[in-house]
Each structure stands twice: as structure tokens, then as C-alpha cells.
Amino acid sequence: MCGLAGATASGEQPRVHAALNALVHRGPDGEGCWSDPAGGVTLGVRRLITTDPGAAANQPLISPDGRFVLAFNGYIAGHRRRILSLREKGSVVESDSDAALVLAVLGNALRDGCDPAKPLADLSGQYAFALWDCALRQLWLGRDPIGIKPLYFSEYGSGNVAFASEVAALRCIIPAMPDRGVFPHYLAHLFVPAPATGFVDIRQLRPGELICWQNGKIDGRMIRPATCHRPDGEDAVADLRRAIRQSVADAMDADRNVGMLLSGGMDSGAIAAMACDVARERGQKPPPGFVMQFRDAGMDETPRARQLAKHLGTELHVVVAPDGPEEILAHLNDGLRAFGSPFGNPSVVLMQALGAAVSRHVPICLAGDGGDELFGGYPRYQAAAIFGAWQSVPGFIRRKMAGNIARLLPRGGARFVRGGQGDAQRAFQYWNDRCGLAELGARLVVPEDLSEGDLCDQMMAFDRRVTLPGNQLAMSDRCGMAYGLEYRVPLLGHDVMAIAGRVAARGHLREGAKSLLRAAIAQMMPDGYLRASKVGFNPPVADWLAKLGGLLWGREARIIEMLFADLPIRDRTRQDYWRRATRHGEQDMALGLWALIVWRIWQMHLATDRRAEIMRAKGSVDGSIKAVVQEVVQEKTVPKAAI
Structure with a gap:
């Protein structure tokens, strides 16, 4: 995977380099930058090497005829097979990387005057890219149809465009004003749905969105993968089993070591079983598994993960969930910095801790994201x-x-x-x-x-199109790439999704949730594994609230004042919210107050960012979490909310 940044305006190389410096965590293995000799566009890439470590795969890539330049972030399922097919048909593909495949596919389409959305619809995987057409002076920006990989952009100046893989990197190129108008949507979703971001001047590409910039104007279209016919029930089970196995095999096709999350649930269990089977067929050692352990036995799925790991004959690493207030706050702060936008799902704390631990062992990790949304798990x-x-x-x-x-x-x-x-x-x-x-x-x-x-x-459909990309996939990407860890999600392969979509929603709920997936993997699971109820990856939010509120703002009255400032709620109601969330542990109330805490911390980040710019000019800045908390407690950085 990689981090991308670029701009169409002349003279932006220093700012693009600053953006790339803000993306080192996404691409720790190298940096490349290209500027159009004719002036204008600059494309930059920070690279995490997962396939083809040779110099020919270094980005940005330039087509053999010099017409196209590509900055690419992602992986394409079966890319080696597709490259071989293109070469057999006469195309020149200069490396074996996923990026080289995408460059060839897009170049062929644009040379023929075709809509590039059509060949992109045939590519299964996860990606975001920027392609510069030197002949037509067009900049193409695209994002995969599922919304697994992010890409942000901004129109600025006299009709120019800047883009980056993360909000913080894009803000190195262009100034951005906070958009507090997203608060109602953030509070309902716990994230800011695309195309909004929390900044007036910054948009994120929607899943499957493809835009073309030329001469200050932007034209957009959507990448839409093809759907399949609807088979009989027995065919669907067999088809799904084969599709998941192929998707897992493709995700394991890498030149680096691969691991897998093993939560104890059906989704990660399906991926793990297939991955171990594929590894043995290839004569390889089964990938190591990773599970998060909670202190509360009622939340902990480590015993089930151990049961499955033993059944599959694979190694299991246990990661202890954060529990202390300083540790929770540090991971929360890091997670919000990685997002750059308000993100209120408290699981970000767990995913940050998990990403840090897993990245010490492998740079690529398989995950079961999408199983609930595809197969009816909620x-x-x-x-x-x-x-x-x-x-x-x-x-x-x-x-x-x-x-x-x-x-x-x-x-x-x-x-x-x-x-x-x-x-x-x-x-x-x-x-x-x-x-x-x-x-x-x-x-x-x-x-x-x-x-x-x-x-x-x-x-x-709502969860697949809105909640999945905005919540779980975004969290996996930011919390993994913060440590140079690439999560791959085989259940979101095109064929798997097409087969799941051929079954009506109610069909997935027969005989309990995920009936189709359950039937497809039953023979691979240990006895009793699929009959156990799933606990879920749910942090103890009420306990965290009580710990974090005191750490940030001290007295309960001060906490309540900070969280509900400018909200039209009576003092007695505010106190009732806090009491019910922290003392009675009502899940909805706890999530709501957590979302308010995150909103306030995001505002503090904006305030400290502004001060940091001033301090950098003076040659001194301390952006550590302890410095932020200290200033908050001393009431030096508490911004007046404008909700």
C-alpha cells in the first residue's frame, strides 16, 4: 500500500513533499515524486512494498510511451494473472506490481477513447489512484467501488485541484476551514459520511467515484462492478465457498509475510480456515493469527480463537486490550490524528492498539470486514x-x-x-x-x-454503501496504515459480493444470521464453533468515559460543561445523560457522550494545529498527547464550539 499526494498548480512541489512527509507511515519503504516538465501537475507517492520489490515498480509509474503517469495505492486481486494476459495480447507491462497493471488498463482504455470506469469495474481489490494524461492534460482520481481505500481532494486557487490519501496530508497543500455543519450527521453515524469530511474545502471521493479534472473543470462518474445471475441455493453455497477461497488466495499473493485476524467469530474464522488451506496447498506455513484479549471474560473471545487456531494448526498471538486512561487516551488521540476528521466509533482505540501490535510481526493482515453487512450478521x-x-x-x-x-x-x-x-x-x-x-x-x-x-x-444496502466504508473499512485503513500495516479484506472480493447479493436479505437470515456463509464454511470449522454466539468487538465505553472525562476535564461539572456547550439541553438533562452513560452503562447514552468527547478533542486538535504552525515559525513545537492534555486541563486550549 502507499500514500498519495499531488496538485495541478505550478510551483507546488515543496507542499507536495510536505504532504508526503505527513504520509511516511503509509509508505515507509520509499518516496517518489514526478512533476510535469511542461509545468503544472506534481504527483507524489510514499510506498509500502508488498509486491515486486524491484526498482521497476517504484512510483510514480510512467507508461512506456510517456503519455501517462500513475500514483497508485492498493492491491488488485489476481494481478499477476491479469498482467500475463495483457502481455500475451501485446501490451507492455514493465513490472509485476498491481500499479503496473492499473497503468496498463487505464492507458489502453484512454488511448482507445473509452470510458476508464468500464475496465476498472472488472478489477477486484482495493485501491485509490491519480493518473495524469500528459497528452490531454487531464488528471483522473479514482477510488475502489467498495470504499476500502481513501482519497481526498480539494478545488482551490484558479481552478486547481490538490489530493492526498489523508486529510492531514492534504492540509499540507491547501488551507482548510472546519465544517461544523457536519455535526448532526456525525452524531447519527459516528463518522462523517462521504463526500463530506469535516472541512468546508475538502471532499472525499465516494466509493466507486471516478473524477476527471481538465482546465479547471471536473467531470464525474461511477465505477460499477457487474452483477451475476441468481443460482439455486445449493449452487450458491458451493459458489460462495469457491469464491471466498479464491479471494483469500489472491489476498495472500504477496512478496511479504501475511498474517490474519482471528477474533473468534464466523467472518475471521472463514478467512483463517481458507488461508491455512491455501498455505498448505502452496507448501507454506499457515499464517499467524492475532486476537485481542479483554479483561472482562464476558467480552473476551480469546478461548474461541485458541480453539480455532489449534484446529487449524496455526500460531496465535494475543494482544491485550488497552485499559488504563493514559493508554486509552493516547490511542484515541493517535486514531483521531490518523483520521483528521471526527470519528466517534470507540473501537478506534482497540484498532490502534491492534495495528501497533500486528505490524511488529507482519506488514499484511487478512481481516473479515464486510461479513456482517454481506451476510446479515447484525x-x-x-x-x-x-x-x-x-x-x-x-x-x-x-x-x-x-x-x-x-x-x-x-x-x-x-x-x-x-x-x-x-x-x-x-x-x-x-x-x-x-x-x-x-x-x-x-x-x-x-x-x-x-x-x-x-x-x-x-x-x-445502507450498511454496505454508507456504514461499511465510512466506519469499519475507514477504521481498518487508518489504524493499520498508521503503522505501515495493510489490511486485506477477502470477503469484499467482487465474486464474493456478487454471490452474497444474489440472495435476498431475508434469505441470509434463515435458521439464524449468516445462513449462507455458515453453510459454506461449516465443514471447515471445529465442532460447536459455529453454534456459539458472537460477542463482538465492543469496548467498555461507559468505563472509558468515566476514566477519560476526569483525565481531560477534571470535575464532573466541568466535564458536563465541556461536552454540552452550545447544545440546547437543560442542565438537569445534561447531568442525567452523564449519570446514565457512566453509572448505569446505557450503551446508547455512552456512545453519544463518547461521540461528544471525540468532537471536542477534534476541535482541540484544530486549535493545537493552529498554534503548532505559529510555534514552528518560532522553531519550537510540542504536539505530544501529554502536552495537549496538560493544556486542556489548564483551560488554555478549550475552543468555543460552534455547533
């Missing part, structure tokens, strides 16, 4: 599936039953019952609001074309 899908039957009960009976039913359901069950009191649109909004804080102005961003159809299908 409880809210089952709630959506029974919504119609629940709605057939007369309203006065539903209201009378709701309280009693909610008390009988596990944690979070009350939310499902409350969401089912209205129509399908209310249920959709209610069940997808991560914190349930509509009274604070939380508002979902929902694609317009998801407003019709079966509620269960809508829920799964």
Missing part, C-alpha cells in the same frame, strides 16, 4: 425482517406490549421495539442512528435510491 436486520408482522398488530396493542417486550429483550432490545412503533421510514432512521440522540439534532445521510423496497434489504 440484530437490526432480524428486527427489520419481522417488522411487517409487528406492524400488523393493532397500534394500541403494540404500544401496550412494547414496554414489557423491551424489558425481556437483551441490551439494545428496547431500541428495536421503540423503532417499530412507527412506519418503515421511522424504523429505518431509528435503527440506523448509532446513538439514538435525535434530540441533539442527529440526522442520517441516506442515499435517495434506498427509500423503497423491503426494509431488510434497505438496511443491508
Whole structure:
């Protein structure tokens, strides 16, 4: 994987180099920069070598005819097979890297006057790229259709464009003003949905978005992978098993060592079983596994991970979850710095700790991201599936039953019952609001074309298109690449996704969640493994809140004042929120207050960034977490929120 940065304006080389310096963690193995001799565009790359360590693969790559220059971040499944096929057809591909394949594919399409979105739709993998066409003086920016790899850009000056893999790097090229108007969306999602970023002047490419800049104007289109026909049930199971195995085999095709996350769940278990099978077929040692251990036995899946590792005959590394307040705050601060935008999922703390530990062993790690969204793993899908039957009960009976039913359901069950009191649109909004804080102005961003159809299908499509790329995939990318660790996600291969999509949402929920995936991998799992309930990767947010609030702001009254400043909530209600979140451990309240803490810390980062620029001019700056906390406690850096 790599870090990208560039700009179309003349004289931007120093700023592009500054951006690349901000991306060293994404590409610790080398740097390359190219500027158009005719003036204007500069493309830069920080490289993490995963395939083809030879000099011919160093980026930016230039096509043999000199017309195209490519800066590429990502990997393409089966790239060696595709390169061989291109060479057999007469194309000149000068290295065996994924980037060389993409350069050849895009170059062939543009020389023939074709839309480059079409050949890109045939490439399965994860990527972001910038391609400069020297002949037409066009800059193409693209992102994979799933949204696994990020790319940010900004229009500035007299019709110019700058881009980078991360917000912080792009801010080295162009100034950016905070966009506090994203707060309602952030509070509903716990992240800022694309194309917004938290900055007025910066956009992120949406998953599958391809844009072309020329002479100050931008034209956009979407990369849309082809779908497949719908087979019978038995064929779907066999097809899925083969597709996952091939996707895992492709993800393991690297010139560096590969590991795998082993959480104890079905998704990572499927990847691990296939990976060990592929390794043995190739005469290799099974990849090492990594699991996070929690102090609370009710949250810890280490025993299940050990059971599976023993069954598969692979080594297992145990990473202890952060627990102390200083450690939690340090990982949170690092994670927010990696994002550059508000990101309120508390699992970022765990993923930062995991990325740091895994990167000490391997530079590439397989993960089970996408399994819940593809195969129906979340409880809210089952709630959506029974919504119609629940709605057939007369309203006065539903209201009378709701309280009693909610008390009988596990944690979070009350939310499902409350969401089912209205129509399908209310249920959709209610069940997808991560914190349930509509009274604070939380508002979902929902694609317009998801407003019709079966509620269960809508829920799964929303997660695949909005929540998965904005939440889990973004977190894996930032928290891995912060340490030069590349996560690969075989369940999001094109063929796997196509097969999963051929089954209606309700079909995945037969005989419990993930029925299709369960059937595909059952014969590879140890006895009883698939019957155990999944715990989930959920941090103890209420405990963390109590620890972090005191560390940041001291007294409870001060904490409440900081979190709810400028929000239209009475003092008594604010105190009730804090009490319920930290003392009663209500999950929705805890997540909501965590999101507010993150929002405030993000504002502090903006304030310290401004001071750092001033201090650099004076030759002195301390951006450490201890310095930030010290200044916050001394009330020197607390910004007035403008929510």
C-alpha cells in the first residue's frame, strides 16, 4: 500500500513533499515524486512494498510511451494473472506490481477513447489512484467501488485541484476551514459520511467515484462492478465457498509475510480456515493469527480463537486490550490524528492498539470486514425482517406490549421495539442512528435510491454503501496504515459480493444470521464453533468515559460543561445523560457522550494545529498527547464550539 499526494498548480512541489512527509507511515519503504516538465501537475507517492520489490515498480509509474503517469495505492486481486494476459495480447507491462497493471488498463482504455470506469469495474481489490494524461492534460482520481481505500481532494486557487490519501496530508497543500455543519450527521453515524469530511474545502471521493479534472473543470462518474445471475441455493453455497477461497488466495499473493485476524467469530474464522488451506496447498506455513484479549471474560473471545487456531494448526498471538486512561487516551488521540476528521466509533482505540501490535510481526493482515453487512450478521436486520408482522398488530396493542417486550429483550432490545412503533421510514432512521440522540439534532445521510423496497434489504444496502466504508473499512485503513500495516479484506472480493447479493436479505437470515456463509464454511470449522454466539468487538465505553472525562476535564461539572456547550439541553438533562452513560452503562447514552468527547478533542486538535504552525515559525513545537492534555486541563486550549 502507499500514500498519495499531488496538485495541478505550478510551483507546488515543496507542499507536495510536505504532504508526503505527513504520509511516511503509509509508505515507509520509499518516496517518489514526478512533476510535469511542461509545468503544472506534481504527483507524489510514499510506498509500502508488498509486491515486486524491484526498482521497476517504484512510483510514480510512467507508461512506456510517456503519455501517462500513475500514483497508485492498493492491491488488485489476481494481478499477476491479469498482467500475463495483457502481455500475451501485446501490451507492455514493465513490472509485476498491481500499479503496473492499473497503468496498463487505464492507458489502453484512454488511448482507445473509452470510458476508464468500464475496465476498472472488472478489477477486484482495493485501491485509490491519480493518473495524469500528459497528452490531454487531464488528471483522473479514482477510488475502489467498495470504499476500502481513501482519497481526498480539494478545488482551490484558479481552478486547481490538490489530493492526498489523508486529510492531514492534504492540509499540507491547501488551507482548510472546519465544517461544523457536519455535526448532526456525525452524531447519527459516528463518522462523517462521504463526500463530506469535516472541512468546508475538502471532499472525499465516494466509493466507486471516478473524477476527471481538465482546465479547471471536473467531470464525474461511477465505477460499477457487474452483477451475476441468481443460482439455486445449493449452487450458491458451493459458489460462495469457491469464491471466498479464491479471494483469500489472491489476498495472500504477496512478496511479504501475511498474517490474519482471528477474533473468534464466523467472518475471521472463514478467512483463517481458507488461508491455512491455501498455505498448505502452496507448501507454506499457515499464517499467524492475532486476537485481542479483554479483561472482562464476558467480552473476551480469546478461548474461541485458541480453539480455532489449534484446529487449524496455526500460531496465535494475543494482544491485550488497552485499559488504563493514559493508554486509552493516547490511542484515541493517535486514531483521531490518523483520521483528521471526527470519528466517534470507540473501537478506534482497540484498532490502534491492534495495528501497533500486528505490524511488529507482519506488514499484511487478512481481516473479515464486510461479513456482517454481506451476510446479515447484525440484530437490526432480524428486527427489520419481522417488522411487517409487528406492524400488523393493532397500534394500541403494540404500544401496550412494547414496554414489557423491551424489558425481556437483551441490551439494545428496547431500541428495536421503540423503532417499530412507527412506519418503515421511522424504523429505518431509528435503527440506523448509532446513538439514538435525535434530540441533539442527529440526522442520517441516506442515499435517495434506498427509500423503497423491503426494509431488510434497505438496511443491508445502507450498511454496505454508507456504514461499511465510512466506519469499519475507514477504521481498518487508518489504524493499520498508521503503522505501515495493510489490511486485506477477502470477503469484499467482487465474486464474493456478487454471490452474497444474489440472495435476498431475508434469505441470509434463515435458521439464524449468516445462513449462507455458515453453510459454506461449516465443514471447515471445529465442532460447536459455529453454534456459539458472537460477542463482538465492543469496548467498555461507559468505563472509558468515566476514566477519560476526569483525565481531560477534571470535575464532573466541568466535564458536563465541556461536552454540552452550545447544545440546547437543560442542565438537569445534561447531568442525567452523564449519570446514565457512566453509572448505569446505557450503551446508547455512552456512545453519544463518547461521540461528544471525540468532537471536542477534534476541535482541540484544530486549535493545537493552529498554534503548532505559529510555534514552528518560532522553531519550537510540542504536539505530544501529554502536552495537549496538560493544556486542556489548564483551560488554555478549550475552543468555543460552534455547533
